[in-house]
Amino acid sequence: MKRISLTQYLVEEQRLHNTIPAELRLLIEVVARACKTISHSVGKGALGEVLGTAETENVQGEVQKKLDIISNEILLEANEWGGHLAAMASEEMESIHPIPNRYPKGEYMLLFDPLDGSSNIDVNVSIGTIFSVLKAPEGMGEPTEADFMQAGSKQVAAGYAVYGPQTMLVLTTGHGVNCFTLDREMGSWVLTQRDMQIPAKTKEFAINMSNMRHWHPPVKRYVEELLAGDTGPRGTNFNMRWIASMVADVHRILNRGGIFMYPADLRDTSMPGKLRLMYEANPMAFIVEQAGGAATDGKQRILDIEPHKLHQRVPVFLGSRDEVAVVTGYHQG
Ligand SMILES: O=P(O)(O)OC[C@H]1O[C@](O)(COP(=O)(O)O)[C@@H](O)[C@@H]1O
Numbered sequence: 107m108k109r110i111s112l113t114q115y116l117v118e119e120q121r122l123h124n125t126i127p128a129e130l131r132l133l134i135e136v137v138a139r140a141c142k143t144i145s146h147s148v149g150k151g152a153l154g155e156v157l158g159t160a161e162t163e164n165v166q167g168e169v170q171k172k173l174d175i176i177s178n179e180i181l182l183e184a185n186e187w188g189g190h191l192a193a194m195a196s197e198e199m200e201s202i203h204p205i206p207n208r209y210p211k212g213e214y215m216l217l218f219d220p221l222d223g224s225s226n227i228d229v230n231v232s233i234g235t236i237f238s239v240l241k242a243p244e245g246m247g248e249p250t251e252a253d254f255m256q257a258g259s260k261q262v263a264a265g266y267a268v269y270g271p272q273t274m275l276v277l278t279t280g281h282g283v284n285c286f287t288l289d290r291e292m293g294s295w296v297l298t299q300r301d302m303q304i305p306a307k308t309k310e311f312a313i314n315m316s317n318m319r320h321w322h323p324p325v326k327r328y329v330e331e332l333l334a335g336d337t338g339p340r341g342t343n344f345n346m347r348w349i350a351s352m353v354a355d356v357h358r359i360l361n362r363g364g365i366f367m368y369p370a371d372l373r374d375t376s377m378p379g380k381l382r383l384m385y386e387a388n389p390m391a392f393i394v395e396q397a398g399g400a401a402t403d404g405k406q407r408i409l410d411i412e413p414h415k416l417h418q419r420v421p422v423f424l425g426s427r428d429e430v431a432v433v434t435g436y437h438q439g
């Protein structure tokens with residue numbers, strides 16, 4: 107097999123589609139390098155003293171794990187001096203992080219969930235990093251939160267790294283989705299899957315069933331019909347998987363199809379769902395659509411949502427497009 111590195115792939119893409127100018131390529135390479143560093147930390151586990159809880163809470167009121175903080179710092183540090191960014195924003199930081207004046211600035215803005223699936227860190231189950239790249243608005247002065255308030259359809263790149271049995275990087279720049287596997291001996295990302303496609307049909311769903319009693323009627327109806335199997339209205343049996351790391355659940359869906367759901371529920375109406383639009387829903391929706399799948403909040407396409415705050419949460423239904431259409435349809439009636 108001819109080995110194609112991440113850099114070779116990005117250069118080739120620029121030649122073919124003219125969508126990855128050198129600045130963006132360098133930015134993606136820096137993010138990929140940071141993910142490699144995070145992967146090393148994750149892999150050390152107890153030996154690197156990276157497991158367990160820190161003494162702090164993040165802006166969402168969630169207790170931070172040591173690896174949440176370590177990963178956030180790795181991404182900040184790697185990207186600060188590259189010269190490609192105007193500002194960054196992270197799930198783990200209350201406000202945006204403009205590039206300090208001592209460094210050169212660029213025209214992109216980077217958003218990330220530095221460590222996704224935090225509840226799985228200490229039990230050695232797959233976790234990941236999710237990132238999204240936006241263009242800084244034309245003529246932008248000192249960056250503010252308002253500059254980040256762009257719909258997901260404006261993303262110029264999005265991706266995730268999954269730290270599992272293998273470390274992989276899945277990337278889209280708007281021309282399909284490709285997957286790179288980290289060659290741990292060589293330290294390089296090697297293209298291992300081109301043009302990933304999510305089958306339109308599936309018999310596998312992913313949802314945290316323990317919340318069922320709190321769901322709104324459309325979600326309840328949809329899942330009850332799946333659970334009814336071949337004796338119910340769907341006339342077929344469905345299987346369920348829930349890893350509790352969005353990255354790992356989405357990675358499975360990219361490989362063999364499925365529908366992933368994290369709905370809003372009746373418990374706290376001020377919190378529309380758990381997942382964050384800017385760091386989780388938007389980048390994953392971009393990737394899923396680029397792989398032929400669909401992503402909605404039950405009512406509209408996630409990529410069309412106009413954000414109003416950095417840490418905004420949204421309901422998420424994504425994956426195989428026929429199933430996303432069914433559950434989205436149940437929300438219309
Ligand atoms: O614990 P629950 O309610 O099943 O939630 C699991 C979901 O929460 C998340 O872990 C949220 O991500 P963080 O770990 O980045 O907070 C998703 O990855 C996952 O899908």
Ligand SMILES: [Mg+2]
Nearest residue numbers: 219222223386
């Ligand atoms: Mg997350």
Ligand SMILES: [Mg+2]
Nearest residue numbers: 219220221222
């Ligand atoms: Mg996180």
